[in-house]
Amino acid sequence: MLFILTLIWVNDKVLTAIPAACMLILMDQLPIFNDRFWTVTTLTNYIRDLFKENVPLQDCWVKGEISNLSRPVSGHIYFTLKDSNAALRCVVWKMDNRRIRFAWAEGEEVEAHGHVSVYPVNGQYQLVVDAIKPVGEGYLYQEFIKLKTRLEAEGLFDLGRKRPIPERPERIGVVTSSTGAALQDIQNTIGRRYPLAEVILSPTPVQGVEAPPRIVDALKRVVIEGNPDVIILARGGGSLEDLWAFNDEQVVREIVKCPVPIVTGVGHETDSTLADFAADLRAPTPTAAAEIVTPDKIQMTCELADIKDWLTANMMSRIDLLRSGLSQNHRRLRLSSPAFQLQIGRQRLDEQIDRLQRGYDHQFQVRRMLLEQVLARLIAINPEAVVRRGYAIVTGIKNHEVIASIHQVANGDKMNIRVRDGSFSAVAGDKE
Secondary structure, three states, X not given: OOOOEEEEEEOOEEEEEEEHHHHHHHHHHOOOOOOOOOOHHHHHHHHHHHHHHOXXXXXXXXXXXXXXXXXXXXXXXXXEEEOXXXXXXXXXXXXXXXXXXXXXXXXOEEEEEEEEEEEOOOOEEEEEEEXXXXXOHHHHHHHHHHHHHHHHHOOOOOHHHOOXXXXXXXXXXXXXXXXXXXXXXXXXXXXXXXXXXXXXXXXXXXOOOOHHHHHHHHHHHHHHHHOOOEEEEEEOOOOOOOOHHHXXXXXXXXXXXXXXXXXXXXXXXXXXOHHHHHOOEEOOOHHHHHHHHOOOHHHHHHHHHHHHHHHHHHHHHHHHHHHHHHHHHHHHHHHHOHHHHHHHHHHHHHHHHHHHHHHHHHHHHHHXXXXXXXXXXXXHHOHHHHHHOOOOEEEEOOOOOEOOOHHHOOOOOEEEEEEOOEEEEEEOOOOO
16 A cells, blocks of 8 residues: 655755645545634644554554664654655654664664654654664574574474483583673673582684584584583674574584583573574573573572481481380390399299298198197097096006007016006906
């Protein structure tokens, strides 16, 4: 869709620009004999609204050369884009200026993106710019997309081939320029977070035609000579052209072949290269890459304190458990010792002796009672007792037999007669 603009010039300057279609509309809406007139503000705002409603003018790229560049203290930037036949006023608001990292200057040919609007104060239309890039980046971006598509189809960017980054690397390889700020940022970060790690620098150019093969050589060299646990591939920010070495196919394939995990920190957070897709992990900046590959010593100190507390508690628990087991073993050993067994034997012997003594005393008492009973019976039938009651015991003198019948003696036999207080002899007389 084409738009024809009618320009109003005052003192060789464009005062306002009105599309021809707008003029026709105004002619329809403003009859010659109509008493109603438009104010300048109303007309200008109306034209501005027409620009807003036009979709192509709200999202367009304009190519031209920068001139009349002005950077006031407000933070906004004003300049003119021109070619051999026309000029276009442009403005970059302060908010958008902060997001543009391209260092553009007077006389440089650029491609500016934005939307067309009208500045009501002087009735001038202008391009409100939100992005700027050098001429040619569009071609580089197309090449970037083509190469990314082809390498992605080969599986070089598959997530399944990504390797984990070691948590506590002892040796960290760094592939970057030896004179760039990226190296200083990486060294400062590693020194602050994890000074135990050894940093192995493999210097290489990171920009220009000679950079890709040098980066490949630097990656091979750091693997062979440095034997690192992880590699940081980094450089500072720049335009797409500045970072193009990290979109080189040789560099991408070498990253994929590298036997050591690689973390890229190329450019700024919004920059993206094919090296980032091929690496095992992408960091937004070189500093962030150094933070990713190193643990924080403060956090490690806290973790070590927690481990110390856990080990102390665990050790005390083990000591208590071993002490309890030792006490049990000590008791078992004491119970099994000869001295303890001797004491037990002595105690058992004393108990046996005590039981025997009690049994003996009991038996003695029983036997004594039985003896007394027998004695009482013997006493009851003792002849002496009979004698004491007035009876006598008659025994033969020759054979000392007790004479209990008259048939044991004859007339004239001598006999011994025992009475209570003595004995005497007698001679047998007539028998009856």
